[in-house]
Amino acid sequence: MSHSHDASVAADSPVHVRIGVANLTRQAMMGVDITGIANGLIEEATRNPDNAGALMDLAIVAQLGGNQEAGLKIQNDALEIGRLFRIPSQVASPRLRVLAIAAASDIGGNTPIDFLLHGSDIELYMLYVVPGLPLPQPIPPHDVAVVVASPDKATAALEEIERMVQQWPCKVLNPPQNIARQDRDRLFHVLQGIDGLRIPSTARVTRQQLIDFAATGANLGALLPDGAFPLIVRPTESHAGRGLHKLDQPSDLVAYLEGRDEQHFFLSSYLHYASADGMFRKYRIVLIDGRPFACHMAISDQWKIWYLNAEMAESADKRAEEAVWMDSFDDGFAKRHEHALAQLASKLGLEYVAIDCAELPDGRLLVFETDNCSIVHDMDSPEIFPYKVPAMRKLFDAFVAMIGTYSARVATRAA
Template structure:
């Protein structure tokens, strides 16, 4: 039942949660090449027998998605969430010192902050409450010390974010990553939010319809009629996509016409292309975690192509690239973060979130070139320590910063309540 408009929100220790294997463990198994089919079949058998628990159903949904069966996984998730919405992830200790409530949306596996990776092997208990369209929040929330919104800025999460935002002023505990701030992270909104920061470059990213781009490809309109700074070459991607899906560099009108002929989407984002190639002919793209206003290095991808993400950079197969990434992480506070301190500080202030991720580079003028910011990008410690020995200490540093932030906010909330 959704909250009445003016009713107070209470908490109760008696809320019933369902135990699950969880996102971190199952994703790690898939990442390491473990065959998940036997576990999937086992869970399917339990469902057929009528003995499966809600947490097992949610695990089955994730397994299906990890096996490439996205629609089947989402159908299983939707069915599970009709009768149960509160789940407990594995905790490393029997008596946790802190209880965190994550507020999630019913979306695919990449649509919520993968917070389990940040809290794995800690003494913090994680409960995840799914906020369902048309249902809203329960009248009594599970007891917790601090809450964090993990739903993304995607269209599928809009209603969940709106429900949480309406309840936010009456939330009984500290509430991190407020929904109204998450809603600013969509590509066109982010540009409007952080443009004009000294030392920061972010191309104007605007929405364009298929009709507009068709007119542009036929010369019926000019680039500037979509947005003043737009020109060829430009970047085009379907609205709502991530991880390079549908991303293309368009050099001229003919290339744009060919691109549209291969796509079925009706809505796109366009932006001017920034050639951020380094003097050695390679491109370097960075992922930063912003935790309570402070930047931390997550990874550095190096490739001979502009459209980089970590996997297509083949970092695991190049010792020279890994050596450079290791130096990047080791010297980060005194090098990259110091060079861009003013820009990063102001960006963090404007974004306003307690935790978010930035994918960025440096342009040829040495400015911080921001590609995107979101609250759901994966920060993990799954890479092989034999291949990436410098990564586990860096990831533990990020995780420690995140858990310390949760503790500070919980303690501040307890003091204000008393």
């Protein structure tokens, strides 16, 4: 295994075995006593202080229990010991080996690839690239590599990965320079102008710029070209609606900033996307090698919507509508937006990416964000959401098939 840059290399670095995010999250969702798992991991880490795998799993358990700060500290300790991990396949003789190239981040900061590979005959290795720490050596042979780091939490790591993979010996999916295009302000420039697609004008602004604008109310165009009230503001590292707020006039900014201490924000135009019945519908779809797959649909009477606050489990009517949307996805939603999605896939240049979107009253696809790290899983109750089981199986099978396709292409080229 050769590398394209002269980063220091840790000789004979062992591969640490870990349970992994998907397996631990599944157990937590099934009601398994996480405390018992944590105690076992603590015992193992105490008995064998060099077991970075036990520490990485302990870091996940801490975050699942709501203690993100402790989890990240344990993860940092683990990565000081080792940066190469194996999550064993569920079959005795795996058909393929995938190397996920990750960054040190919280539980949602890397592509949830072990969810996507769950139940497959593929073995997963994870290499964490930490700026300033050496690369482990040797890196195990693998058929395909996938960059799984996040665009908004791992800038330095992505830059390091970009240098590293320029001469990688196998196919590298989700190139780091393309992952970086997904920052909200960059994504607007990448996707605007696609026929049949709208993306709100978006700019990155400082706290001081917002304070100055709130004081004068003048020249919104200097902050946000093509911007108009109402506006949406959020901290730059916000997810799942944290700190997300709609502003109807400049003075609304004053109250908003009084309640927050962040220094950097995204400002974007608000596009009203309610359907004719007054309800808002937000979709998560996944593109796998350019092909769209249904992930979920959230329905709410509020514009600020994501799946967890839409109370889908409490409403049989909402679930019935989601089921129809998922069952008819290929001939319905995907067909309606075929051109826009194809253009989006081409411009993003990512083999795997999730899209949060809606449909505007005029029929155009409204794109809120794209993210290679959005959680995609099959943990919803099959009793409450029976229609999701085949939909998620189809998505996972497509991901596994894509890995096989690129592996075969590499083998053919090598031959």
